[in-house]
């Protein structure tokens with residue numbers, strides 16, 4: 002083990018991250034309703050649905066839906082939390098499934114069985130001194146809201162969301178002190194189904210309906226921030242964005258400008274509204290050029306201005322390199338982002354370019370722009386793991402990836418960045434959001450579950466489990 006030589010703050014929140022739909026299973030347990038992830042099949046088909054127009058949100062009985070059982074955390078949370086505790090987690094980022102609390106999204110009263118489930122999970126975490134960090138909405142919109150209202154396009158969804166956040170803040174006010182509103186809110190620009198609860202039917206949908214839906218989410222976010230501060234005065238509530246710093250392919254000013262514009266739209270637009278409380282100047286021109294006219298009601302802008310988030314949570318997996326003049330086939334950035342190949346970087350098996358320095362750059366960019374505390378709430382390497390005959394899983398590639406990213410965070414802290422913590426993604430193997438595969442594994446804990454749904458669900462500790470345990474116990478000194 003190498004020594005880092007750099008210090009993390011004593012209060013640093015080391016841990017792991019998951020999302021309800023990707024690990025819980027328990028599809029109908031406790032009267033849970035169906036959410037977006039429940040109607041997405043696995044494999045290549047899922048990616049096609051996320052990227053191409055026209056999806057009807059129906060279940061087809063002949064297909065396999067990996068999120069229905071996921072890794073059965075619903076029934077195994079005690080075992081899993083005990084493993085997190087063994088690694089020494091200080092924090093565990095998870096989400097509440099909206100459909101456990103309001104199965105259809107538009108009921109007047111919350112579902113007691115769903116509320117009671119998360120009470121059990123939070124109590125179990127506190128038993129070990131693990132701080133829950135809760136995402137309120139992580140790609141889990143109730144299907145009923147999608148079908149009946151068109152997802153976030155409809156203003157009424159703001160009212161349903163308000164009911165949901167009030168119910169959970171009141172119920173968990175003594176148990177949860179760290180909250181985040183919408184997971185990767187900016188991802189709706191590339192995957193509207195996940196982020197905004199509607200499918201693109203034609204290219205134009207990427208403009209007017211998308212940004213109207215965003216406006217509703219920003220209002221909803223401010224309502225959540227206000228309610229959180231009122232109901233749980235000692236809590237912190239953040240936004241959550243997918244941050245992939247955009248590099249210009251070369252020093253051609255045309256490309257530099259294009260990279261800047263892409264960065265503004267993708268990385269900064271949502272954060273600007275939620276952190277600074279204002280629509281940024283650059284978006285006004287974009288709206289004009291794409292004939293976008295928002296329906297903004299009286300009081301919306303004041304609300305957004307007044308109730309900004311306390312911190313920025315963000316996911317970091319890769320950087321992105323851009324140039325103006327590119328063919329669609331030049332887009333090499335794996336399965337979700339656009340971007341051309343960066344000749345200086347290697348990529349994961351899914352084409353996500355590995356760039357630890359990009360994390361230091363991201364932390365500096367975000368802190369320089371906003372000067373609010375930052376929290377890396379997702380980062381990790383999706384990889385194929387092999388179980389050896391003796392049962393061991395030697396995931397040195399994952400350790401290397403995480404080590405370099407942790408070093409980058411330590412450097413950023415020395416650069417002056419205020420960093421609250423690090424919860425690496427998929428601390429236990431779970432369903433991949435973009436592909437629905439189990440074989441794209443991120444965990445310190447292996448789960449015996451495979452892309453065709455087979456497997457015993459048995460949990461096994463990988464080599465990285467022991468490594469991360471040492472990282473945490475030495476507060477990032479031993480890497």
Ligand code: BGP
Pocket residue numbers: 020023184185243316379383426432433434435436441
């Ligand atoms: C983020 C999501 C997570 C998670 C992660 C890894 O975009 O917030 O839900 O899944 O990416 O992505 P994937 O599962 O597609 O590998």
